[in-house]
Amino acid sequence: MGKKNRALLVLSNCNDALLKSTGETDLLQEICRVCVDDGDYKLAWVGFFENDPVRPVRVVAQHGLIVENVISLTPTHGQDPFNLTFSTKKPVILQNICKDKVFASWQETATKYGFESFISLPIVIDGNVTGVLALLSSEPFSFKTDEVFLLNKLSNNLAYGIKALRLREEQNQLEEELRISEGRYKLAQRSASIGSWEWDLSTDEVFWSDEIFHFIEKQPDEYAPSKSALSDFVIPEDRAVVEQVLCNAQRTEKPFDVEFRIRVISGNLKWINAKGNVIKDTFGKPILVTGTMQDVSHRKEIEEVLKSTNDKYKLISGNSTDVISVVDVKTERFTFISPSVLKLRGYKTEEVMQQTLADVFTPDSYQKAKSYLQQSIPDVIDGQPSISFVMELDQVRKDGSIVPTEITFTQAYDDSGNLQVISIARDITQRKKSEMELREERNLFQVLMDNIPDGIYFKNLKSRFLRINKAEASIFGLRDPAKAVGKTDFDFFTDEHAQAAYNDEQEIIQSGKPIYNFEEKETFPDGHIRWISTSKLPFRNSKGKIIGTFGISHDITHRKQMELSLQQRVKELETVYQISNRIRTGETVKELLQDLLAETLNVIQSSDGGIFLFEHSENKLVLDAAIGWFKQLANLTLEPNEGINGYVFSTNEPYIAQDIAADQFLASKVKNVVPQGQSGGFFPIQCSEGIIGVLDVYVPHPRIISENEQRLLII
Template structure:
């Protein structure tokens, strides 16, 4: 209640919020249509008990209710009432209240219009003030641009395509020595000061820029006023009109002559360095030594190709770091002695050369003896910053010494030592076998072997478990594999196997199998092919691993990434549009693609129908479905039964 006039002693309802659970949307609709409610006595009127009790609580015995309708919407009600006595409302009283309610509605509408007008005036004033601020800031930035252009030392220009007129904004005199009256006045005059060797290339680039409406970025030479040429780096951007045509080109030129001269000097130094490196390579090749260089400050090591070939590797097989070398290549008993000697030499400022002997592991799993001679480079404080060295393979020399020493050893103890070594090897092999068995069980790997000469296949226990069969059920393991292989993978897998058996060394393939219970699993199979002296495949040893869960996880991650990508794309497209229909259509299409549905639609309610009527304003539907666009939907029960739940966000 926002206004009232009552008799003395009456109950004031000002600023109260009466609530009547018996009032329904149908009652409110009758008031919106202009109906007046007249009650001479609430005790004799046919009304609900809850409504009757509410009127008593409000100290009302007789009442007259007239609606206040503003712009065809029920704004409120005007109430005239008697407290404790019945009252027969006269026609004049009813018309009076009705006329007053109409005038109140007109006044409210005028007040709303006035308030909206004041808001628009205020917004216009704010916009004008913002324009003034932006103009002031634009003037400040213009001054900053002019100062920055002057301070940058770059030639700044604008080229108007409509009249073929370049405007040299800044630093033309400082860089090229031309005054304003001497600057090129059109494209032809500008091309005259371009170096003859660069003109055709530059002209082609300019034409390409104009044809394709793309920025230009290039380097060429320009002639100064004194006749000398300088190198410039030219960058520009094109300005398009509303029709998409180029009207202006804005760009900068930077003097890069010093950089070009430095690049030329660097190129000569690189060529000279390559020649020196070639000579050094020939010297090292002639000596058959391996060269290495360790940059201590960056902790990076360079190894020559001979370093790798000395150990049986190709240069491209891997990249070594210092810790990798110690852990994987140096013989375990040599690590601590040579590391101590090497660190001692690095810390002693008086040591420049160091020579060490140690063993390195060959690719074929044996060790070779190395004699390493190194030179230590130090800075002005004596700290070691670089070490370069050469490795010489002295394995044959050491072997000769060992053979001589072995001959001098006591021959009588040979058999005993041999037996001890055999026992030791036997224990090592047993330990290795146990570790291998534990590793295979932990990794859930199944092992198989295929003799190609007899076409006989051997499976371990894990293979039978992997394929869901018992060893006693089949005589031939190959039969199990053929029966289990998914029909869609048969041709592909057999082609891979046949090709690999012809000239391959190994294979790694994935395929599906169907278990006896109907489940489908994904298997990764890796095999090594052994060949005879003629190169013919004679045996294959391999392993199988169930990777079904891994593939399913990868697929879920891929689907989640695709869904998130589509959601971001949809959000971005909606934000870039101000047209509601474009937003609706984009949202419907992207959501249908995201959830892979047959139809996604946007339905708009007719609010005057109490949410019982409406129509589809946008949809995305697969081909073959009937469109629901502009289809009128009528459901007399929807507004009463479901609208409140949906309005609450359910």
């Protein structure tokens, strides 16, 4: 048990080193130090395999007993443990170096430094053994099965850590190369007055390079790029051309090249040449438009001639996806309508020209639009500047169906002095659908947040709460989860726990690496504690940037209490066995066993059970403690291989019986005594000297011993 605990301590401290290490050399040295200082090994070293027939292992880190030349502890020829580790990918153990004949050539060196046993653990990265972790002990037969299992797990974790650090170093190099490349690319763009852009058709998000912001005389942090934002800078006469080119590019999926004018912040007019391509997904659907824009004002200065205001009719006569219209205020009839109305409402242009606003909208939308226009038109008539406004109105299609639209209205006088209403209508059916889906998703998320019994939280970069669910609020003693917003763990936990949680979250923010199923103890200012299994992850925005952390925690306090209680029972049972070899007063031992059995049954809420201990003098399993109906079996003895208890004692394996009375291994001498409707578990009782007895635990149907209880009862 002591060596297993030693290995557990080494594994735990090495895992901490893996989490905190930033360099491979430091990591390997720290692992060796932990193995020696915390694991009580005499020497630990790490070596990597090299293509060298004379000395195939290169030592890169070591700690422990000072050896003039650690490499002398690595055999240079023949069948050595490192060759076996390399070829089998498994640990190789020498339990007694001085008596091992296979590696006799190594005995003199090992004996000189007082080494009695040795283990070579493979470091496997991407399926290949790249090195070994070697541990040497001053005691023979030092490496037991449980300890070897944990040490092998350590070598696996070490391999993962080495790989992660190497990948991180490679990523840092790539990021530096990318930074330099981007700097050169930006310099080239500025020199040629060329900027790059992207338009995501699925999200309508737009990206501009710095040079495009330079075109419009804006800083990147002053202006949010968008499709409509670019249109704001394009002069009205050229907007339809740009829209038409983009639409045609999406339809034909061919590269495009268009020139148009923009008016920038200073008021200057610039000519822009835009080139691009439409990118499709695997199903052939256009998903992205990407290209470049170049300031060609100097070349266009001698070509550009200002167009008259009548050119607006030419600009809006193309195949625009939006429906652009002009309506006379007095008659409410159309004086212009773009051909795209056919796609929106199913009417041809000439049909719409015979309609009024009342024919276009549903009754409610018509009254809403008319009311808004009546409020704004007097201001325009009085000479005040026209103000654009946006409304969501339902239009009637030719087939009678309703289509939701977003319409931008503005007023202007035509050449004859008649007040006109200019509008741009856009089909927002898909947007409405997306908004509804988003509301449903938010509702589902809220239902989850309100009803899941586990605590959920979201924090910002400073580890302040952005949001928690009801379960987490209850843990904090809050009726309203919103009361936690802006607070930190320091407001609810002891400083010790709050600081540890803060450190974990800051590490996640810096590294981007999540923590899964981590068991930790929460301590509160009033003194009570709570054990949880928690997962903590980086919280990213839609662009993948880390903006905080979030996590979920599951209460495992009861399980932890059971584990701690049964661990105490283990120590007590070992004490009983050791005392029984010395104390001849059987009455004292039996009383102690009886108390231990009662405590054990109480932990798993059982009322029937017994403890059989093996008596060497009689070569029998003797019932030394009994509770419940087991008292009927007082003074019962069994052969070491008799019944279920004999089976467990001889195999050293736990046994679960669904129906004890009908079980095939049940001893014949107790078949008439065991009550019907009982299930149970039989668990070997072990100490450092081996198996010493069997613990019987019975529960009534329909209950059975759970897997968690089984794990706790294997003592």
